[in-house]
Amino acid sequence: MTPRISIAMIAHNEESTVAGALASAAWADEIILVDCGSTDGTAAAAAGAPKVRHFSRENSLAVHVNKQFAADQASGDWIFILDADEEITEELRDEIISAVSSGNAPNAYEMPRRNFYFGRWLKHGGKYPDTQLRLFRKGRARFIKRPVHERLDVSGGTGRLASPLLHYPYRSVSDIPRKLGFYSEALSENYLEDRRHPLLIFFRPFTRFISAYFLKLGFMDGGAGFKTALTDFYVIFLSIFRYREKLAEGGKVRTPEKA
Numbered sequence: 001m002t003p004r005i006s007i008a009m010i011a012h013n014e015e016s017t018v019a020g021a022l023a024s025a026a027w028a029d030e031i032i033l034v035d036c037g038s039t040d041g042t043a044a045a046a047a048g049a050p051k052v053r054h055f056s057r058e059n060s061l062a063v064h065v066n067k068q069f070a071a072d073q074a075s076g077d078w079i080f081i082l083d084a085d086e087e088i089t090e091e092l093r094d095e096i097i098s099a100v101s102s103g104n105a106p107n108a109y110e111m112p113r114r115n116f117y118f119g120r121w122l123k124h125g126g127k128y129p130d131t132q133l134r135l136f137r138k139g140r141a142r143f144i145k146r147p148v149h150e151r152l153d154v155s156g157g158t159g160r161l162a163s164p165l166l167h168y169p170y171r172s173v174s175d176i177p178r179k180l181g182f183y184s185e186a187l188s189e190n191y192l193e194d195r196r197h198p199l200l201i202f203f204r205p206f207t208r209f210i211s212a213y214f215l216k217l218g219f220m221d222g223g224a225g226f227k228t229a230l231t232d233f234y235v236i237f238l239s240i241f242r243y244r245e246k247l248a249e250g251g252k253v254r255t256p257e258k259a
Contacts, residue, residue: 003100004029006076006138010066011084012059013178015041016171022049024087027097028080034070036060042084061186064143064150074138081134081152085168086113092163096135099161107156108136112164117231118224125218125225126211132165133158146190180235187239192246205237 007025011018011033018033025031031052035043037059046052055073057066071079078100082088088096092111099105112129114121122128133141133152141154170176191201212218213229221228 003077004075005078005080005096005100006074007031007080007082008034008067008070008074009082009084010034010036010057010063010070011038011042011046012036013038013040013042014084015045016175017085017168018042019045019049020087020168021082021084022046022052024089024093025080025082026050027093029076030074032070032073034066034073036066061182061189062145063186064146067150068143071143077138079136079138083167085171087166087168089163089166092161092165095161095163099135099159106159107140108133108152108154108158109161110134110158111161113167114164115167115169117170117228120221120224122218122221122225122228124216124220125213125229126216127218127221127228129164130167134165135161176231180231180238184235184238184242187236188242188246191239191243198240198244198247201240201243204240205233208236209233 005028007028007030009021009025009032012035014021015038022031022033026049028051031049032055033046033049033052034055034057035046036057046054053073055070057069060066067081071081080088080096096109099109110131110133113132115127115130116122117127133154136152136154137156140156141152143150144153169179209229209232212232213226218225218229
């Protein structure tokens with residue numbers, strides 16, 4: 001019997017990308033879509049997609065919570081976690097179907113991801129291969145608690161697929177401030193949880209820019225590489241600023257000597 005494949009996805013104000021993501025997943029046996037408090041046209045954009053089971057949840061900075069909820073609703077033998085600003089290519093689709101149909105498949109698979117920023121696929125600056133673990137047997141992986149860049153913890157072996165997943169984080173100008181605000185807020189919560197002293201993270205925006213743009217050759221991606229490195233700088237800088245504000249509201253941190 002051919003294994004059934006479920007796609008699990010969450011979305012929050014992704015009207016510009018969710019239709020493309022759902023269309024790229026239409027080959028799956030079912031799609032679980034959890035709308036996390038969207039206030040734009042996300043629901044309308046997703047309404048006509050086939051095989052979709054719709055759920056609604058409140059949005060949360062703890063993205064792993066809603067992603068785990070989406071995975072828990074899936075009935076397939078295998079689950080693929082797809083973000084609402086990503087797309088599965090035909091090549092990746094065929095490789096997924098072939099992998100799960102194998103008699104000796106491991107419990108999970110990872111794959112490279114191509115990130116498109118400012119209209120260009122970035123090959124440098126740490127943006128590729130950007131390995132993602134997204135495909136797993138139902139019940140053999142769960143999300144661990146992380147404020148940002150959530151990760152799956154897998155029970156058993158992991159294989160690797162060669163075909164890349166496509167990622168379009170900013171399809172429109174309006175996406176940029178909204179997503180930057182979300183990520184910086186999530187990062188500030190991460191700093192607060194770790195109780196890092198502000199002096200210990202003050203230089204992170206600068207070291208991140210130098211690493212991405214110079215050491216990891218981001219400059220070879222032209223203007224898009226520079227703007228992306230600058231965007232990452234801004235996210236981290238803003239997250240530190242928000243962290244300092246939260247500390248002023250009553251938080252406590254370790255001293256540099258004890259950090």
